[in-house]
Amino acid sequence: MEKKSGFVAILGRPNVGKSTLLNTLLKEKVSIISKVPQTTRFQIRGILNEERGQVIFVDTPGLHISKSQLSKYLNSAALKAKKDAELILYMVDLTRSVGEEEKVLVSQLKDSERPIIMVLNKIDLGEGFLNDYVKLWQEAPKEKDPLKYFIPVSSLKGDNISGLIEAIFSLLPVAQPYYPEDILSDFPQRLNIAEIIREKLLDSLREELPHSIAVMTDEMISRKENLTYIKAIILVERDSQKSIVIGKKGEMLKRVGELARKEIEELLEKKVYLELFVRTEKKWQENPYILRRLGYLA
Numbered sequence: 001m002e003k004k005s006g007f008v009a010i011l012g013r014p015n016v017g018k019s020t021l022l023n024t025l026l027k028e029k030v031s032i033i034s035k036v037p038q039t040t041r042f043q044i045r046g047i048l049n050e051e052r053g054q055v056i057f058v059d060t061p062g063l064h065i066s067k068s069q070l071s072k073y074l075n076s077a078a079l080k081a082k083k084d085a086e087l088i089l090y091m092v093d094l095t096r097s098v099g100e101e102e103k104v105l106v107s108q109l110k111d112s113e114r115p116i117i118m119v120l121n122k123i124d125l126g127e128g129f130l131n132d133y134v135k136l137w138q139e140a141p142k143e144k145d146p147l148k149y150f151i152p153v154s155s156l157k158g159d160n161i162s163g164l165i166e167a168i169f170s171l172l173p174v175a176q177p178y179y180p181e182d183i184l185s186d187f188p189q190r191l192n193i194a195e196i197i198r199e200k201l202l203d204s205l206r207e208e209l210p211h212s213i214a215v216m217t218d219e220m221i222s223r224k225e226n227l228t229y230i231k232a233i234i235l236v237e238r239d240s241q242k243s244i245v246i247g248k249k250g251e252m253l254k255r256v257g258e259l260a261r262k263e264i265e266e267l268l269e270k271k272v273y274l275e276l277f278v279r280t281e282k283k284w285q286e287n288p289y290i291l292r293r294l295g296y297l298a
């Protein structure tokens with residue numbers, strides 16, 4: 001049988017469920033998830049191998065309107081993934097009404113050279129604004145229509161994910177796999193560890209803080225055969241945020257550290273000694289040097 005293979009970009013507004021879909025497709029956690037928008041900050045590739053071929057899914061930062069440097073990098077990472085893909089999954093959240101950002105997105109996608117599947121997510125919560133989203137696409141003026149399917153799914157519950165995979169393979173070109181079959185993701189481990197810590201912070205913190213936070217792993221040393229020492233620095237923008245992250249008597253930081261350590265130990269299959277530091281770095285979001293160190297800039 002001829003194999004089909006290719007890159008599939010998952011695009012959409014923040015918080016629609018792109019990373020949840022990636023993890024569900026791969027049945028493994030590859031990308032971090034949270035209830036706050038703008039969680040994903042990287043292009044994260046996750047690889048699905050089947051008899052019929054290989055799909056390289058590319059999770060992307062949610063596309064949004066904002067002028068900050070960080071936002072520019074996030075949006076450009078998402079748009080680059082779109083350029084490199086054989087097929088685009090355009091994901092929307094059925095529980096949220098069509099917004100300005102959605103209209104901008106549709107105008108960017110409607111004349112795409114690549115085929116598109118519109119993935120209508122969170123169907124477990126009902127049809128919501130399904131008709132509005134279908135209408136939004138159908139009524140957009142376009143030369144030719146790259147949209148092949150509307151597919152409602154629940155990324156969280158797994159509903160209709162096999163239907164989605166079926167549709168994806170039907171649209172991929174005949175090609176040999178790009179990656180060896182034992183690789184699940186090519187995301188660097190150092191960044192993955194920083195992401196796990198950031199996810200635990202997002203889970204624990206409320207308010208507007210999430211967007212002010214970044215995590216970098218500073219050192220990773222295998223002290224003994226079975227123990228890895230990891231030092232990570234949590235960046236915040238203001239001293240007041242630093243005290244929130246540390247918490248009363250250091251409780252918050254301790255809890256985040258414990259949750260992250262457990263998950264990192266599972267990932268590395270080793271004991272981990274995790275040390276967390278919090279540092280105030282004013283305007284890190286505008287600082288190219290820091291953005292590069294965080295891996296947000298190539």
Ligand SMILES: Nc1nc2c(ncn2[C@@H]2O[C@H](COP(=O)(O)OP(=O)(O)OP(=O)(O)O)[C@@H](O)[C@H]2O)c(=O)[nH]1
Binds near residue numbers: 016034062
């Ligand atoms: N009920 C329901 N919730 C979902 C579904 N998919 C995702 N969610 C929730 O939606 C929230 C956002 O999910 P993410 O996967 O982080 O969304 P994202 O599109 O990757 O967000 P960004 O990385 O910020 O662009 C989380 O709280 C998820 O649990 C779904 O199918 N049904």
Ligand SMILES: [Mg+2]
Binds near residue numbers: 020032
């Ligand atoms: Mg995400």
